[in-house]
Amino acid sequence: MGFLDLIKSRNKELEYLMDFDLIEDTSKKIHMKKLAIQICVDMIARTISQSDFRVKNGKEIIKDELYYRLNVRPNQNQTASTFWQQLVHKLIKENQVLVVKTDTDDLLIADSFTRTEYAVFEDSFSDVTVKNYTFNRTYKMSEVIYLQYTNEKLTTLLDGLYTDYGELFGRIVEFQKRKNQIRGLVDIEAIHDKSEESQAKLQNYINKIYKAFAEKSIAIVPQQKGFKLEESKQPQQTHPVDEVNKVTDGFLYQVANSLGIPIAMLKGEMADVEKQTRNYMNFCIDPFLKKIRDEGNAKFIDKADFLKGKRMEIKRISYNNIFDVATAVDKLRAAGIFNGNELREELGADRVDNPLMDEYFITKNYQTVEEALKGGEKP
Template identity: 45%
Template sequence: MGLIDSVLRRNKELETLFDLDLTDETIHRAYLKKMALETCLNFIGRTISQSEFRMVKENKRVFNDWDYLLNVRPNTDQSAADFWHSFIYRLIDENEILVVLTDDNNLLMADSFTRDEYAIYPDVFREVTVKDYMFKRTFRMDEVIYITYNNEKLTRFMDGLFSDYADLFSRMLEISLRKNQIRGTVAIDSTQSLDTESQTKLQNFINKLFNSFRKNSVALVPKLKGFEYDEVANGEGSGQSVEELAKVKKSLIDDIANILGIPNALIHGELAEYDTSIKAYIKFCIDPLVKKVKDELNAKLLSKEEYQQGFKLEVRGIAELNPLELADAVDKLRASGVYNGNEIRVKLGDEPKDIPSLEEYVLTKNYESKDTDKGGENE
């Protein structure tokens, strides 16, 4: 320490420099996490919100109160599309979703609750809170709609990844901002060190000088005797490009999309592999979610006796096939006798019709056996 003390005593200007804060802390970009989650979760939410919930019996639709609640107005504040969008978003983001039915037939998503688990009795939910209202009653598991998505909250699972990406993005952004930074030196004709008041006045003048350069296309500043400003570099040619920053954001979205089963090409709107991507998206992302929702609704909305009588709830939406795009395949299935008309209608998401010809199995000549009696020569 003696050598440093002697140097500082000989040069008071160096002593003031050691008081400067030269650290550059990395700011965690919270919006990166929000952007990635919003992009992927809203993508899935918009898809599920297009679904239609049908109560059917022997493939024929049955209209009742549940049909209105699930497809039109689940509660007084939300349409069906808004409700199911929020339902799926919260299910994936928080790993679970609890929906209760009020006495006036409103389906409400709980913002918070406490779950008491039992081994041989139904679990109980208490302190169920919706917005600012807490229900005084408790709800048994067989009285609510409760679905879990995975083993952990997505946000908690992704915290480490988001932190690393935030550090990387922050550093790249800071370098990019310095790319065209105006840099210069200020020389003062003085042989004496400046006191605190003089340093403050000088710093204020330099700040005004910098703001004049930064904010105005044409800047005029007074030329003072004993004060010289010399621009040494503007940083051109260094730093990260905007494209590189965009790649980091895209890479973060890709990682989350992969976890959720969304093809990267689809989430970024790339049409080159659209058909393949949409099929993979429906099969590995949407269908499992729809299956979870459908199983829970069937278990909670229908009794065992009703289910055995042929009642069940079906979810129809984007996963259904387009009959116009499959006209050739439908024709072959019908002509080969594998399916009748009504069976094909059910597979396409339509109800069967009470038309006798649709119940018949048709076999065209192209699919007839060689041994089929054709008459004429064989007679």
């Protein structure tokens, strides 16, 4: 009977120890996908938010209420830069964005809405909610600004890619965590008081010990009878953190490719910066601005006015320094290809009310082949 009692006692002790959370999973999921998308979207949003949105009637820039709303204060709670950044974020992440106009001419970006599609009639938008307010009215397509990015959400397109990268990334991170890990063993003699309160006290004591080891440079643990703590640190090994960075960068570059952002710009490479910036503007930023410009022309300008020359234009940020292109500008002006105001617009400056700037000049001694054969010369 004594032998059987001993076995039962050992089994009870083992059962008691299994109640403690001696092994704790402290690993946290690293949102690699969210970080990669956020980096790329932020880059695009910052670039577009620096654009100047204009409505022109021929050569004249119309500076009215719409101009003020698009470039200064779209609504009472947002500046123009914040408004456009939010619009780009929703457009890319959610594949669509809806902007409604209030009775006070405020432009508001909807947080949620319900779209009803028709074949031969205008689509309608109901349950339009901005923050905590839901509009009771139903908007028609002609009354709102509605933009779509692609046919599928970007996050959906990247889910399959993230499955492979995420699994590889998780394995590498877990492998790094096991290196130089401090591991401990706790020997606990048989405790007669097996109540839940006693177990909780002991568990809390163990947690405090390991928390002290993890957070403090110097930790002192008092020795107690029946309680023995042993630690063993794994031998020093090299940390191939580059493996983690390669996986993270690989996913980031895939996201950048899907959005048209040159990889060299994300890497910070200095070689061919102008070429990379030009590609970024042409293949990433300009398509976004084309969507906004087309929607603006359709919703802010009547068909009759549009056919007469009234247009919405978006002057994006220039990546060229005017002093770097001064020689080329001088040649265009001297050859009579552009006048002064046209060149000012291309450089991002406003036209000036000076008749000389609207005239074309030729300062070079150009002549035709016939005149050269005759020995003639243009003045």
